[in-house]
Amino acid sequence: MQSNSLSLPAPRVAGDGGPDAERHDPVLSVRGLRTDFVTAVGTVHAVRDVSFDLRKGQRLAIVGESGSGKSAMAMSLMGLVPPPGHVAGGSVKLNGTEIVGLDDAGISKVRGKDIGLVFQDPMAALDPLKTIGSQFVETIRVHQDVSVKAARKMAADLLGEVGVNDAARRLSDYPHQYSGGMRQRVLIAMAIANDPSVVVADEPTTALDVTTQAQVLDLLAKICDERGNALVLITHNLGIVEELCDSVNVMYAGRFVECTSTEALFASPGHPYSKALLDCVIDPATARRGALPAIPGSPPDLSVDEPGCPFAPRCPIGRDQERCAVERPQPRTLSNGAVVRCHFAYDTQGETA
Amino acid sequence: MTSTLLKRLGVALATIFGASIFTFVLLRKVPGDPARAIAGDTATEETVAALRQSMGLDDNLFVQYGNYMGSLLRGDFGFSYSTGNSVGTLLGQRLPATLELGLLSVIIAIVAAVLAASFAVYSRRRWPDQAVRAASSLAMGSPPFWIALLALMVFSIQLGIFPGPEGRLSPGMLKPPNITGMFTVDSLLAGQWGTFANAAWHLILPAAIVTLGPFAFLSRLYRNQLRGTLRETFVAVSRSHGLRRLPVYNRHVAPHGLLSLLPAASLLFADLLAGSLLVEKVFGWPGIGSMTADAIIQKDFAVVQAVLLLAAVLYVVVSLLADLLMTAADPRTRVGAR
Amino acid sequence: MNIENATPLLRVEKLNKSYAKGIGNRHRTQILRDVSFELRRGQTLGLVGESGSGKSTTAACVMGLTDADSGLIEFDGVNLTTLSKPEMRRMRRRIQMVFQDPNGSLDPRFTVADLVEEPLIVHGVKDPAERSRRVSEVLDRVGISVKQAERYPFAFSGGQRQRIAIARALVLNPDLVVLDEPVSALDVSIQAQVLNLLSELQDELGLTYLFIVHDLAVARLMSHHIAVMNAGEIVEAGPSADVFENTTHPYTRALLDAVPGAHRRSAQQRTAQQGTTAALAAAGMADALEGK
Numbered sequence: 007m008q009s010n011s012l013s014l015p016a017p018r019v020a021g022d023g024g025p026d027a028e029r030h031d032p033v034l035s036v037r038g039l040r041t042d043f044v045t046a047v048g049t050v051h052a053v054r055d056v057s058f059d060l061r062k063g064q065r066l067a068i069v070g071e072s073g074s075g076k077s078a079m080a081m082s083l084m085g086l087v088p089p090p091g092h093v094a095g096g097s098v099k100l101n102g103t104e105i106v107g108l109d110d111a112g113i114s115k116v117r118g119k120d121i122g123l124v125f126q127d128p129m130a131a132l133d134p135l136k137t138i139g140s141q142f143v144e145t146i147r148v149h150q151d152v153s154v155k156a157a158r159k160m161a162a163d164l165l166g167e168v169g170v171n172d173a174a175r176r177l178s179d180y181p182h183q184y185s186g187g188m189r190q191r192v193l194i195a196m197a198i199a200n201d202p203s204v205v206v207a208d209e210p211t212t213a214l215d216v217t218t219q220a221q222v223l224d225l226l227a228k229i230c231d232e233r234g235n236a237l238v239l240i241t242h243n244l245g246i247v248e249e250l251c252d253s254v255n256v257m258y259a260g261r262f263v264e265c266t267s268t269e270a271l272f273a274s275p276g277h278p279y280s281k282a283l284l285d286c287v288i289d290p291a292t293a294r295r296g297a298l299p300a301i302p303g304s305p306p307d308l309s310v311d312e313p314g315c316p317f318a319p320r321c322p323i324g325r326d327q328e329r330c331a332v333e334r335p336q337p338r339t340l341s342n343g344a345v346v347r348c349h350f351a352y353d354t355q356g357e358t359a
Numbered sequence: 360m361t362s363t364l365l366k367r368l369g370v371a372l373a374t375i376f377g378a379s380i381f382t383f384v385l386l387r388k389v390p391g392d393p394a395r396a397i398a399g400d401t402a403t404e405e406t407v408a409a410l411r412q413s414m415g416l417d418d419n420l421f422v423q424y425g426n427y428m429g430s431l432l433r434g435d436f437g438f439s440y441s442t443g444n445s446v447g448t449l450l451g452q453r454l455p456a457t458l459e460l461g462l463l464s465v466i467i468a469i470v471a472a473v474l475a476a477s478f479a480v481y482s483r484r485r486w487p488d489q490a491v492r493a494a495s496s497l498a499m500g501s502p503p504f505w506i507a508l509l510a511l512m513v514f515s516i517q518l519g520i521f522p523g524p525e526g527r528l529s530p531g532m533l534k535p536p537n538i539t540g541m542f543t544v545d546s547l548l549a550g551q552w553g554t555f556a557n558a559a560w561h562l563i564l565p566a567a568i569v570t571l572g573p574f575a576f577l578s579r580l581y582r583n584q585l586r587g588t589l590r591e592t593f594v595a596v597s598r599s600h601g602l603r604r605l606p607v608y609n610r611h612v613a614p615h616g617l618l619s620l621l622p623a624a625s626l627l628f629a630d631l632l633a634g635s636l637l638v639e640k641v642f643g644w645p646g647i648g649s650m651t652a653d654a655i656i657q658k659d660f661a662v663v664q665a666v667l668l669l670a671a672v673l674y675v676v677v678s679l680l681a682d683l684l685m686t687a688a689d690p691r692t693r694v695g696a697r
Numbered sequence: 698m699n700i701e702n703a704t705p706l707l708r709v710e711k712l713n714k715s716y717a718k719g720i721g722n723r724h725r726t727q728i729l730r731d732v733s734f735e736l737r738r739g740q741t742l743g744l745v746g747e748s749g750s751g752k753s754t755t756a757a758c759v760m761g762l763t764d765a766d767s768g769l770i771e772f773d774g775v776n777l778t779t780l781s782k783p784e785m786r787r788m789r790r791r792i793q794m795v796f797q798d799p800n801g802s803l804d805p806r807f808t809v810a811d812l813v814e815e816p817l818i819v820h821g822v823k824d825p826a827e828r829s830r831r832v833s834e835v836l837d838r839v840g841i842s843v844k845q846a847e848r849y850p851f852a853f854s855g856g857q858r859q860r861i862a863i864a865r866a867l868v869l870n871p872d873l874v875v876l877d878e879p880v881s882a883l884d885v886s887i888q889a890q891v892l893n894l895l896s897e898l899q900d901e902l903g904l905t906y907l908f909i910v911h912d913l914a915v916a917r918l919m920s921h922h923i924a925v926m927n928a929g930e931i932v933e934a935g936p937s938a939d940v941f942e943n944t945t946h947p948y949t950r951a952l953l954d955a956v957p958g959a960h961r962r963s964a965q966q967r968t969a970q971q972g973t974t975a976a977l978a979a980a981g982m983a984d985a986l987e988g989k
Contacts, residue, residue, distance in 0.1 A: 071884035071885070071886060071887075072855070072884055215747035215748055215911070216747065216911060216913075216952060216955045216956060217747065217951055217952060217955040218747075219955065219957070220954070220955035220956075220957065223957060242884060242885060243957065244885075245956065245957035246957045248957070249957045250957075282886065283885065283886065286885040286886050286888065286889050287885065287914075288889075288914040288915060288918055289914075290914055290917050290918065290941065293914075293918050295896050295918055295919060296893055296896030296897055296900065297893065298889035298892055298893050298918070299889060300886065300887075300888075300889035300890040300893060301886035301887075301889075301890075302890070304854035304855075304856060304857070304887065305854070305884075
């Protein structure tokens, strides 16, 4: 396998006085990750050769459209790819421990303790037959040897921390007695209950109303600030990326096509797909009705892996380029530090390299 | 909550009322003259006509139905001409035998179905699931009457492991003291171990056969429910918190599956009833099923009618109970939203 | 402004709707409270709000899918609330709807051509040649080739399926199209395609849109007028630019501030927004914020 290391540019966090050692050891290190879904009509290669590092305190966004493989990747990090899917290759190291290939007992020790997951749909994410308290106590006691009473106390404290009023009493309530926004707060509290060093949030606010969404995003930011855990945010919403994350990996057809800092992405996107995505965000000041920039065509079929660049048929540059149709672009670094998979990426001033 | 309860009770009563009219009309419209059947082939037309009149068969249907319901409410289920007993007495004698057979069959069906389906779904291999599905298809597809005959031939006549169609006890065996009417239970209560063993030995084969239909139905249903629940997001969430497969299965998957079995209770009951009718006949089991089979042949419609009505009432009661239990067990219906 | 614009195509006045909470409970939940608006021919009214605000119920009342308790719905001068069933059926072909989820609204067992033809059959277009002419015309208009139309819905991507749903709505030449979140299930790159198509169709065919939408940027871009709904009431309404630039109602303000990334919010702005939230809570609207 060639060049798997599509590593991120070192995060440029202003005023970060932390020891250098922390910066050098990533809490999460993914190399050459591949995830397949075997179906009757063929194998869908949802994640294809994905590599990245996540450092302590970093907030990384994985941006992509539906079918880009971003959710399959999130599930692969947890070892929770639903059947008929499975991790077909590569490595995922959490705090130096390899988790690909662990058995049920092994991976269960890691889940929730080293890596926590916040799901997309809070309405379906809690067992409707159990009280919030019993589900929370169960979550705490999986990894911590404490009494039920002590766990309940911890749960109440955590619920208070995420903004549930009258937390001790509301532990006895059932999920249907909570609103959508409140349930997502509960789920965030459960995900951080055992202090994981990495929190993965898979479209955590897509199912919520816009004002609730803002509150939940503020909460995620606050939690990460206070606890210092790293965040992987899976989203299709570039507004959320801008607000919450310091670095971005743009995913297309199962691969990262651009890995960069949020600032650099919004200032000068390198990959034509990144640029097209940014152009699609409606800016009320400049957008004209009937003339919105759109990306023509639709995303590629993931059951075939054709030789060229998968974005080429929809790409304003690659559409007419022979090279893009036949040769798969390899990662390369642009002058602003972004790593892109593109033969003709825009470099710094919007010129093609 | 109380209003829903009242509404369901109303529906239940209406269903029973409908069933009483249906069975009544149905039995009076089937060909065959019950008076002729009672009087016998050799009786004269005059005798038959007199009998018809004394039985009230000449009145119009409304009057007949009114009389019938009137006596029902007084606890009089009518008179069985073929046995010379009141239907009420017959039911009292026969019910315990059927109850014993039915209860055991239900218990076997539920335990076996839950165990088999759980194993099939929980196992990571494919064969347990395929085996359970095959077993359930086979059990569902085979007529209990035919299976009963086959089982008698193989296990009783060929192998001699189980008794022949001689009823609930071996000939000459004394009945245990009558407490519940169920021989296995009564003999245990009286400490008569020999009688218990004999009663159980007679019970096993018919119970195993009556159980087939309910088992097929339940195992399939439970398997599908479990598989559906396993795909729920909250199951993935529990796993993401670090719970291992078995605890997630026990605490979050199985309760949903069991809860979803409740609405099937009434269907299960119907299945059981249909199964026991002919199986009792084949095994000479002196229960309601064999009594009904005989009564149909003899055109003893007072008996058939009483049994049908009893079945309807039980069916309605079972579904009502299941409904209430379901409401009580599910917090979404039990506790209102905040 | 021409003469047609003078009388509204759709006029809704004091629409009220409530439902009882459980049987025997005398508390009724008000879903619509005196909802009134006008929609002129050839224009778009954006009905904006969060889930539970009543925007979808309003659309359902206009479509005749549910009855309001009281109020007037006047379409092209005819009061829809008093129409008989057959009269309503005839009127229905002039009011069509496009739903949020293109997968749910297209029966997977029919080819695309059949799906688009179906409304014509339902509304009694007897001549098969006429039907197929109109089907190919409308498919061409939304950018689906006649050859593609022989395939089944699952062979199409989400964006294409929404095009098919639009074709199905337009094949009867309606005057009014109710668009219920038509792009919110689509990816951003595809959203723009469909929005552009909707704009083009409106300009070419003179369509009138009632646009149910939660995305404020989309609402602003597509609509001539905006009505902001909260808890069953229209809290702010007016020409699109006015509503967004000179916001008067605190709820609209809160909605606008909540859009992520509209601007990099500084600490000050953040405090300002928390101020708004506090003001809302004081105004008894905390429930609305929580989406209850």
